[in-house]
Amino acid sequence: MDTLLLKIHDMILATRQQWIGEITYSHNIKGDHTWKLYGYHSYAEYKNDLLKSLKQ
Incomplete structure (x- = not known):
């Protein structure tokens, strides 16, 4: 069950x-402060995902 929850969590993070x-x-x-609304733990984490997303 824990493995399934971890996979779901990883898929949600990838989609985000x-x-x-x-x-x-x-x-x-x-x-x-929208990074908090998107579920990020820090602004740096949000910025990193944003940069990766924009490169795609």
Whole structure:
């Protein structure tokens, strides 16, 4: 069961990373603390995923 939950968690994180650039720039949903609303633990983690998303 733990393995299944870990796989689901990893898939959610991968999906969030793929869509964060689309959400932030294409739909212009950005602000000072939106990274918290997206479920990130730090601004640096959000910025890293955003950069990866924009490169794709």
